[in-house]
Amino acid sequence: MNRNQGSLLTSIYTIIALGITMIFFFPLWWSFSNSLRIPKETFTVTGVGIPFINFTPTLGNWTHQLSFPEAHIALYNSSFIAVVSTALAIIVGLPAAYALARFRFRFPPNKDITIWFISQRVLPPAAAVVPFFVLWNMLGIYDTKFGMIIVQTTFIMPFVVVIVRQTFLDLPIELEEAAMVDGATHIGAFLKVAVPLSVPAIAAASLIMFTFAWNDYFFVSVLMMKNFTLPIYIAGGVDSRGVQFWFIAVRTMIAVILPLILCLLAQRYIVRGLTLGAVKG
Amino acid sequence: MIRWDKRIKLLFLLPAVIWVLALTIAPLFFSLYLSFTDVKREVVITGVEEIPILDKDGNPKTRSDGSIRTKKVKQKELQIKYDWVGFKKYKRVVNDQEYQDAAKFTFIYVIISVFVEIVLGLFLAFLFNRRIYGRGFMRSLMILPIFATPFAIGFMFFTILFEVSGPLAWMGIPFLSNHNWAPFSVMLVDIWQWTPFCFLVFLAALQGIPDDLIEAATLDTKSAYKIWTSVILPLLQPIIVLVILLRVAESAKLYDYIASLTKGGPGTATQSVSFLVFNKAFKMNDFGYASAGSFLMLIVVMIFVMLFFTRLRKTYE
Numbered sequence: 118m119n120r121n122q123g124s125l126l127t128s129i130y131t132i133i134a135l136g137i138t139m140i141f142f143f144p145l146w147w148s149f150s151n152s153l154r155i156p157k158e159t160f161t162v163t164g165v166g167i168p169f170i171n172f173t174p175t176l177g178n179w180t181h182q183l184s185f186p187e188a189h190i191a192l193y194n195s196s197f198i199a200v201v202s203t204a205l206a207i208i209v210g211l212p213a214a215y216a217l218a219r220f221r222f223r224f225p226p227n228k229d230i231t232i233w234f235i236s237q238r239v240l241p242p243a244a245a246v247v248p249f250f251v252l253w254n255m256l257g258i259y260d261t262k263f264g265m266i267i268v269q270t271t272f273i274m275p276f277v278v279v280i281v282r283q284t285f286l287d288l289p290i291e292l293e294e295a296a297m298v299d300g301a302t303h304i305g306a307f308l309k310v311a312v313p314l315s316v317p318a319i320a321a322a323s324l325i326m327f328t329f330a331w332n333d334y335f336f337v338s339v340l341m342m343k344n345f346t347l348p349i350y351i352a353g354g355v356d357s358r359g360v361q362f363w364f365i366a367v368r369t370m371i372a373v374i375l376p377l378i379l380c381l382l383a384q385r386y387i388v389r390g391l392t393l394g395a396v397k398g
Numbered sequence: 399m400i401r402w403d404k405r406i407k408l409l410f411l412l413p414a415v416i417w418v419l420a421l422t423i424a425p426l427f428f429s430l431y432l433s434f435t436d437v438k439r440e441v442v443i444t445g446v447e448e449i450p451i452l453d454k455d456g457n458p459k460t461r462s463d464g465s466i467r468t469k470k471v472k473q474k475e476l477q478i479k480y481d482w483v484g485f486k487k488y489k490r491v492v493n494d495q496e497y498q499d500a501a502k503f504t505f506i507y508v509i510i511s512v513f514v515e516i517v518l519g520l521f522l523a524f525l526f527n528r529r530i531y532g533r534g535f536m537r538s539l540m541i542l543p544i545f546a547t548p549f550a551i552g553f554m555f556f557t558i559l560f561e562v563s564g565p566l567a568w569m570g571i572p573f574l575s576n577h578n579w580a581p582f583s584v585m586l587v588d589i590w591q592w593t594p595f596c597f598l599v600f601l602a603a604l605q606g607i608p609d610d611l612i613e614a615a616t617l618d619t620k621s622a623y624k625i626w627t628s629v630i631l632p633l634l635q636p637i638i639v640l641v642i643l644l645r646v647a648e649s650a651k652l653y654d655y656i657a658s659l660t661k662g663g664p665g666t667a668t669q670s671v672s673f674l675v676f677n678k679a680f681k682m683n684d685f686g687y688a689s690a691g692s693f694l695m696l697i698v699v700m701i702f703v704m705l706f707f708t709r710l711r712k713t714y715e
Contacts, residue, residue: 268421
């Protein structure tokens with residue numbers, strides 16, 4: 118294969134890849150572009166809706182939507198629930214990840230415990246939702262942020278367990294042993310040696326868990342009423358005046374922007390995280 | 399393995415185990431119990447209380463003779479009754495046309511979307527594994543959908559598939575209003591969001607294949623097709639199986655897209671099992687039906703997972 122043919126092939130592949138990438142990127146782009154247009158231009162815009170070329174962009178929809186307290190409440194609730202559940206999942210899940218990486222359990226063996234944690238992500242939430250509704254009402258934590266945090270923590274905990282377990286496995290055990298020779302306790306070796314060395318993986322796991330807690334709609338729609346989060350706020354964009362595409366676009370963007378940024382930050386760990394540690398990536 | 403004081407070992411593991419046991423296994427057993435019962439939610443009047451009527455300053459209103467005006471308020475209490483009905487709810491669910499339709503739709507939905515995601519993901523991974531310009535940048539753009547809020551994605555596609563004057567209106571396809579097309583529109587959303595995930599995993603796997611292995615194969619045969627079928631695909635096979643497992647389990651949960659994109663419609667054409675269960679439980683207050691319906695689904699998913707169980711166990715050595 119001579120060099121010219123090689124670069125021609127590279128160009129062809131690049132063009133095909135670029136075309137597909139653009140198709141996949143289009144929905145996000147369209148929504149973004151829609152949020153910058155005046156309502157009249159929602160459907161009259163030509164081309165693919167590039168600001169300044171196809172239309173004059175305006176922040177009118179954004180300022181209008183963000184001026185309502187609902188937007189702030191939804192943003193605050195979503196962030197609060199996601200941050201606290203992520204923190205809780207780490208506090209409870211991290212020691213478990215360490216235990217599964219470092220010690221041998223006989224009954225049941227380590228790998229079965231790991232798989233059992235993972236099996237929660239396979240469980241259809243529909244099967245657990247009615248009991249949650251009944252129990253939460255009985256306990257008086259229905260429609261509270263506290264109740265929501267408990268649910269979210271439960272379902273995101275597998276991520277920290279499987280992602281960080283793998284990182285702990287990759288750490289040389291000698292470091293912790295050296296610390297223990299120097300007089301550190303077991304817990305000290307875990308907190309002062311293993312955890313600091315695994316910060317990147319813990320951070321990536323946190324981003325993934327935050328996103329899952331932030332994105333959840335199923336449990337929110339069952340267990341929340343007045344304490345609404347972003348998805349419920351988006352649904353409010355459809356009212357008696359019909360679907361207001363321009364406001365929906367803004368609300369969609371508000372919900373989606375943060376996960377998209379986190380996605381780019383956690384890029385290296387997405388494969389390991391979403392395959393639940395099975396593929397190292 | 400460190401030799402460890404047994405108590406500390408358990409101290410590390412148990413909080414997470416107890417948390418998860420209490421909040422997934424316990425609700426599941428409760429749900430199993432509910433599926434054998436007829437749950438009735440009744441508002442029972444437990445008593446009548448007289449309270450003073452207040453004026454707008456918060457002072458009690460008085461009659462002309464000086465006595466305080468009162469109103470009677472019924473004290474209500476929500477009581478939940480569970481009547482054991484055996485397999486009655488299961489029989490109803492199995493014979494219910496609506497459940498059968500939902501199960502059929504969910505099944506077809508899972509099969510088609512996962513199949514397309516795997517094939518398209520493999521193709522894209524193959525493409526991005528070649529020497530191309532701007533790979534890192536395009537890869538970043540490609541994976542954006544993975545983390546996007548599914549419920550919001552449904553609305554996003556609602557604007558894109560808008561039939562009157564949306565950006566795809568020129569195709570003249572009744573994306574959401576026709577009961578034959580609507581299921582495909584929902585699949586399209588799933589494919590859009592999860593093909594990038596399959597692509598990313600396969601790409602990572604492809605890049606993990608040592609170059610000299612491929613080079614050795616090229617000495618044997620010049621045909622790229624043969625190299626793929628006899629070297630690359632067999633190497634990728636465990637990962638493909640794993641991705642299928644994860645995607646099937648995940649897409650069987652189908653709820654968010656439907657809740658925002660089609661609301662199960664038109665008619666019941668895009669009603670998934672989760673969506674039906676949700677409606678039965680919280681719109682029609684039939685907890686027994688919902689629990690039985692979701693348990694049947696759980697059993698099907700579990701059987702599917704069990705088929706892969708030995709392989710899954712190997713992955714976590």
